[in-house]
Amino acid sequence: MVKDPVLLRKNYIKNPFFIIDIISVLPTDLAYLFLGTQCHETVPCPVIFRLNRVLRLDRMFEFFNKTETRTNFPNAFRITKIIYYILILVHWNACFFFAISFSIGFETDGWVYQGSENLHDQYIFSFWWSTLTLTTIGETAQPIQDSAHVFVILDFLVGVIIFATIVGNIGSMITNMSAARDEYQSRLDAIKQYLVFRKVGDELETRVIKWFEYLWNNKQSLDEDQVMGMLPDKLKAEIAMHVHLETLKKVKIFQECEKGLLVDLVLKLKLEVFSPGDYVCRCLLRLETELCLVNSQF
Structure with missing residues (x-):
């Protein structure tokens, strides 16, 4: 592993992602100090000045991959990652909806953006519309323009495919999270059925169950x-x-x-777990006795 800062800088500069990283961190947000954040019919939306942030996507995926391999809670991290992906998709879709509304004209029909010129209200309404459309759990106004129809059709198709995939992945991760518990419970149930079938006494059955519970509580299963x-x-x-x-x-x-x-x-x-009162060294004492008998014969 190379840890020399000079060599690391030289290698990074030669990397093709160096230029992309430089462009993605340029302080283009300063343009808002001169153009403001208002967006209405007479003022174009200044959102274009933040498009360079999209170039960070590759670094975001790289961060997720490295973190997933290093975290001690991979399933929880995967669920968090999927939630983050959902928020990004809803956000981007909201931006597309607002851009199409701007190109058609605000309040020209019932489908486009309806509301004030306040940035907060514009974003909340667009985010709400995007969430309803992609999740297909709510009704929105009927589109009028052809471009709006095409956009809504693509939204429905993308929403069904993406969210079906996301729901399936979340279900698989939740199943994996409880897989160890399910396996432990199935083993315990099999042991209980065997003890009942062999008519083992209550005292011995209780010892067996406590032994299994100890293994599970101490993560030794x-x-x-x-x-x-x-x-x-x-x-x-x-x-x-x-x-x-x-x-x-x-x-x-x-x-x-x-x-x-x-x-x-x-x-x-090898790991062995004994119940309270069990003999641990009986075999060692027997072996020591046998060795003494062998030595006495010589």
Whole structure:
């Protein structure tokens, strides 16, 4: 990874996006100090001075892609991103509606913009009209001009396609967010059915349910072997050392061991969860007894 600022600047200047980024951040908004923000029949709309901001689209998509791979809450970020996309589409559509209304003439018929010359009122009305049209959940005035008919037809088609896609994506993300919970619940239901079928006592059934609840509450229901299996051996070793090495050092028989041996032991560890009152070291004591018997024979 290159971190030298000089090399980074040279590489960025050679990048074709350098010119586009420069154009997109030019302070064209200063034109409003001279032209104002009023827009009516005798004064053209100065919105053209902000069109250079559209050149930031590629950077916006790049930001979303990088953030989605780095965030710890990918599903929540995806839903937020889709909501942001919806707002952008509604905003752009509102701008097109206002521009067509301006070209036809304000208040010339019942379809075009009806209202005051105040910028706030103009934007709110256009945004409201755009939301109703794209979502197809409300009724608007019947268009009169041919250009207005064409625009409304395109709006309906685009709105149906885009919002159907968005609703489908949101449904899939919500399903993914609850997938872990559904899998846990299905496993728990299967265990309950098995215990009932085998006529297991209430005490043992309660212990089993509490064990499952503990796994879920502590987020230990993940399949570590499946998750770690996607990583290379070096990363698996580093993660295992970070998770288990300090715990392993607390065991008295491993405190004087070399680090290489501890690393090998860490890679062999597997997560096991025991209920209160369970024997954890019974097998180790039996093994120690067997080793003593073997040594006594020699």
